[in-house]
Amino acid sequence: MTARVLLVDDEADLLESLRLLLLQEGPFEVHAESDSRVALRRVGEEPWDLVVLDLNMPGVHGLEVLDELSRSQPLAECIVLTAVQDPAMAVQALKMGAFDYLTKPVDKKKLLGLVRRVLHLDSGGGACDAREAFRKRLEHPEAFADIVTVSPKMAQIFRYLERVAPTEESVVISGPSGTGKELIARAIHRLSPRRNGPFVGVNIAAIPPSLFASELFGHAAGAFSGAQGRRRGFAEEAAEGTLFLDEIGELDQGLQVQLLRVLQEREYFVVGETTPTPLRARVVVASNRDLEEETGSGRFRADxxxxLNATSVHVPPLAKRPEDIPHLVNHFARTLSARYGKPIRSVDPRLVKLLCQYPFPGNVRELQNVIREAVLAEDTGVLRPSSLPEAYRHKIGRDRSLTHGRGELVTLAELEREHIQRVLQSTGGNVTQAAKVLGISRATLGRRLREWRRAASP
Structure with missing residues (x-):
């Protein structure tokens, strides 16, 4: 299938050079546009697989074109081009959904490599499986090796982290409990220049306020009753690595002032000592609360x-990325059966299909616990729906009620349409991924969508 590519740049020579490059490279239908206002109209009206977009153009700014592309064609990918002096603009484009960015003058070899990754082409131009295609979208897939996902939403987060992790800025990771925020923090550590230093994780919620200073900063011998010798705090243990403060939203307001001073001055006082100790670690924090909302309500200090919020990333709940559930189920079945010495050889597809119907409010952690119970209870070597704890079989059955949570019965056609729309939303509009989750072909899903569009037309 020929991919449709739109090149948008106000430099005529560069535009023609890139057009010829892509035409020589592969089966691409390449269009070139030098007027940003015309480009804005075309991304809203014509279907594209890839847009290569210059951010700094007269007329309409490239970010406005990218915004229109994201809204009108969530299936399309975008590579942005930017001047060397515009790294902040490139990062903003990544946050808005751009696949990656290149600085000018354009390295044509790098551009071709990105195009191959975007369009899921291997060296021979064939299709790859979901996990391999996901890895090819990343520059450093090894940094995310312990995160099991094929979600386009997660791919967007990973590409953004590949750009911001090498900086020295602090990072705020938000998201519901059980989504894997510490795994994201560890990936940031691996991608940073501090990767050879320690990664020290601290659960703020587990530290009583009276012990916060001595736990985080350490204490000298005799600093208080029972302090027999000098104790290194978490900040000192982190050395020149990464200090990860989980559940930062639980920190007492009085202690928030203390932490703020440490971050501002890049130094702290060991309890019982009068000479400051330099803070050498990078600080990454996480919270299952919306810290911006907490700040507005006065529960978290704005300063x-x-x-902390120099860079931020939000990890979506599992319900927003159900395409990950089959991969997580198989991963947990394999690792947990090995851990507990259970001879689980396979997973019944009916179990996977059943679990894909459940919203998992406890996210990945809840799914892991469900599979753990199923592994421990099963002796036949195959995980089946009957392997699930009875309470979960009841909960999943209740959630699959034909009332669909609305209190009235709905037709099968309505139920099918709502489920397809939910899966499409969770995959960011990726028809190929949605079809895999639904267990139907891309052509069948496309036919359903066209039928609904025709029915909705006046």
């Missing part, structure tokens, strides 16, 4: 929030 501390803005000090």
């Amino acid at each position: 501390l929030f803005y000090r």
